[in-house]
Amino acid sequence: MNRSSSNSEGAKAEQIIFEFFAKSLHIILESRTPFMSSRNFSGDQMICSPSPSCSSSSSSSVRPRDKWFNLALRECPAALESFDIGRRSSLEPLVVDVVLVARQPFVGDQMSLSDQDELACETKNEQVIERWLVQYDNRKVREAAASRSSSSNSKLQVMYKKATLLLRSLFVMVRLLPAYKIFRALNSSGQICKFKLVPKVPTIVEPFTRREEAEMQKFAFAPVDTVCGRLCMSVLYRSLSDVSCEHSAPVSPTFITDYVGSPLADPLKRFPSLPLSYGSPPLLAFQRRHSWSFDRFKASSPPPSVSCSPSPTRSDSQALVRRLPDIPTGRRKDEERDFSPPCSPSGPVSRGITRTESAPVRIPAPSFESKQNLVAPSPRLKLLRQASLKPVRNSGGAVESGAGLEKLFLYGREEFRRSSGVRLSTNSSPRISFSRSSSRSYQEDFDDNDFPCPFDVEYDEISDPSSRPGSFDQRGDIHEPPLESSGSYPKKSQDAAVGALVNMLKKAPPLRQDVSESSIPEIYWNNNKKPAGAHDVAAASMTASGIALAAKTTADALEELRSYKEMKNVLLSQSTMGSSSVTTSPFAVSGS
């Protein structure tokens, strides 16, 4: 009888010890495990965040585990499940290392130029900033057993009370130690950190060196005597100066830029901002730049195509790659700037970039994927890929998937194609016949979202291939399938196509010549700037400039031309003013 009761007490004591281990672990992990990286911070995770509101009220019901030591903790399943405490023997000491992992991106030319995708610009620098030790010391077993008396039940109660007190202290303590400040920084929504906090329960504990141990401070909680031993808890921790000086440096703005644009980071803001993003200051600056350079090209009309030959493009993209790490404040800005020289007159450059931003959200996958498959590797292409991919990788996931990256890359290519096409078109009237066919094929083959691409194809088709032999193949590869599938524009030899175009151009009314330079980019922009619902209108406007040429009267065309001209003038005049907000209005007008 007495024996069985003592056994049950022993079992109870063991259970208390086990629960004490579990609770200790929970308290430590809960205050050391950032529930999500701040990059992916969202409302869901906020339930677990350390803010006052949710820490206490996330769930009002009392779970069985909460009753242990009368301490209801926040649900921290991920953290707890990752450590299978259930299989532990209570006699084994529990060690929890809180490791600060610093990510230090390479900043330099060498890295960017080399093709180190998976390096991900990351070296790891780990430092154990806290080591918690919870152990059950049963060396006193005999002594305790000898002194066991009839009051062992009350001893259990005392033990339980003391364990409860110890856990209260632990709960306060974990919030006072320096690591908690890091935890808070990581969990705060607005902050992106170069480091992460990783609590570990190592199976094999690597002892600190003497030097390390000397650097750390120790706090030992007073042990709790149990029926047959004692519960001990202690922590070794680094002081705040050790921790903060090394790791809490301000974060490079590069990350912030991408973070803001990341749909993962802010999925709700993403959609409303989509149309607006086209009018964002950097883009507008870019557009202005284009209108200027476009003008310049127009002035010196004959040789512009030279400037957009593959080689400058290549060198430029290299330059971009080199510069990217050094200019942290905006991958997109950089891209725009760096892409602008080879493709200065084209609006679609900005379109490509902004499209890239929205890639995970909106881009209609099928049509692009079909193109994607057809991408032929070329030196220039690789460079472009580097140029567009690197910053994204650096940012650690601004674009959500490989597909998104590919799209980004495709857009980069298209920018160049488009730009060169536009420049060539400034030579004369080919635009007319070209736009006509383009709009036709576009409407037949693509939904509204896609139309810029086939439209682009036409530019490329019309541009003189012989002037850019290197890039032509590549373009042809990409755009043939849409053309074939359309049926309306059967595949023919390049010469034949050129011949046909020349014929059409010759027949075309002269009034279109002026327009082509300004109108076509405008159309692109219109389409780009449209949210999904407005694409029909955009498509219609395209039709007007393309298919409807025949149906339209010359007066209509003239009217259209005038409106475009006006817009061009407004743009040109406003570009001198440098005010980004003003330039949005002409686009808005043109879209309506």
Added chain:
Amino acid sequence: MNCEVCQLKELEVESFEIREVLRCILHTIVFHRALGLIRPKDIDLELFDITYVQCGEIEVEKKIDETIEHFISWIDKHPNKKSQICVSFYEVKSKQPSWFNNKQRSYWEQWYVNLNVLHQTKSPSHHSKLVMDTGETSEERSSRRTMLEQSLQEVLFQIIKFVNEKKDHVPPINDGVIYCPFEITMPSSSDSTFGMDIFKRMLHSGGHPSMLS
């Protein structure tokens, strides 16, 4: 019963800091003595980079806030004085049930929070303005703030250490009792406030409802 006493390190605070500092200390003390089922509540201080824990009981929060307001108004009347706030935990034991039905409080623990309030220039309720008004330069202010933050942290550590070292005197956990009954007094207030408190204590000597068991 053995009454353990803990004298906490004195803190030099400005009047606008009193509220946060006292909340932090008092809640931390009470949290360690709230042995019933609680849902701890983390509170980040606004003036200091410190997170403290509340036991999540509204009555406790209310009681502490009232005490603090009381203390602040007393400080307003008695500027530049060192002051002491005492948190006393007690058990109610009914001794000699008499015509007065008196239940005696048995104090088992006392915490003395020592504050030295500086620059008593304005009402603490306008503490945000005070930051700008005092003659201190921003550097002095920030270094003083840092010092106070460290001292406050030391006080919190002191509380933890005391709680750890002294456990035997804490009464056993009673079912349904969320926190050990306590009172907060200001021994420095030798004026009527203190007297009133004693009088109130006599009037309400029926004890805390949770102690009726």
